[in-house]
């Protein structure tokens with residue numbers, strides 16, 4: 001792993017990343033800027049095009065570590081850009097997008113054409129755009145949109161666009177100006193300093209405020225859930241930060257390495273048509289005083305090569321003398337073939353059901369006495385869970401219809 005520091009859309013961003021992680025994955029998984037799309041991941045389709053120091057590059061074939069210290073502009077970073085201000089309405093007017101998958105890369109390339117080739121004719125625009133593939137084959141609208149912006153600038157030059165063209169001609173790059181206010185990026189759980197409390201161990205890391213209503217909205221998928229157990233909060237908290245014990249309650253999860261608050265392991269999921277076995281690593285950030293923690297992890301499915309990144313925040317609080325509520329807030333992004341399932345209501349029900357089953361397992365283990373020997377792994381009943389979720393859905397559909 002290496003520490004990578006980039007300026008993305010005018011904002012300094014630092015994250016750990018594997019040495020071979022490409023810039024596209026870094027932008028999506030680490031910086032959580034999911035406007036950059038990945039298609040072929042071989043430098044062919046152009047969907048992943050972003051600006052590096054003002055010039056278009058394929059982010060899927062640029063190592064993130066090789067971009068250290070450089071300026072990256074993604075589709076989220078053009079708020080104040082005078083060329084994008086013309087391209088956006090032109091794309092709308094000429095119906096230049098259908099599914100929109102190629103659009104972030106098309107726009108980055110189109111902006112480059114407008115700046116570099118003010119006199120381009122249609123044939124030249126088509127050649128310049130040939131490195132960006134549109135799977136919807138919507139080329140006529142895209143070419144028409146670029147041509148209309150070029151024609152508009154020829155008829156009525158724009159001083160801001162001319163300044164960018166001059167900067168490019170002088171080799172100074174044509175990156176858009178940094179936005180006045182940085183665009184909101186995916187920030188699942190904003191870190192806050194742990195409140196001073198003498199009882200908190202000195203090593204407790206600051207963790208997000210899981211209960212804060214002012215939390216920044218994320219761009220990934222979000223599922224909230226929770227469970228109640230008939231035990232006092234101190235006992236539940238001690239259990240919830242014992243990683244092997246927690247993993248033993250999560251159906252399908254196995255810890256392979258465990259050191260302090262870091263774990264490596266795998267979780268196998270089978271649900272209807274979806275089967276996955278994610279291998280990955282995670283770390284726990286905890287605030288013992290407030291009894292809240294965030295489990296941050298990332299993994300890859302060995303079957304479909306899909307990648308998942310997620311944060312699970314939980315907050316343990318007392319309901320009454322003998323009962324404790326654990327609120328769980330999951331935010332995640334999925335990339336690859338499994339991404340098609342990530343937003344479906346069925347998957348959301350499935351995850352809520354997983355949380356409920358996890359709560360039952362926690363209650364059962366607390367009742368049987370934590371620490372009495374190694375934890376027995378919770379069994380995963382895929383068929384039972386599939387039909388249970390389906391049944392929940394059917395009941396809801398009929399409830400709505402009646």
Ligand code: FES
Pocket residue numbers: 037038039040041042043044045046047048049058059060061
């Ligand atoms: S995803 Fe980068 S060129 Fe296709």
Ligand code: FES
Pocket residue numbers: 096097098099100101102103133134135136137138
């Ligand atoms: S609009 Fe669908 S891929 Fe281009």
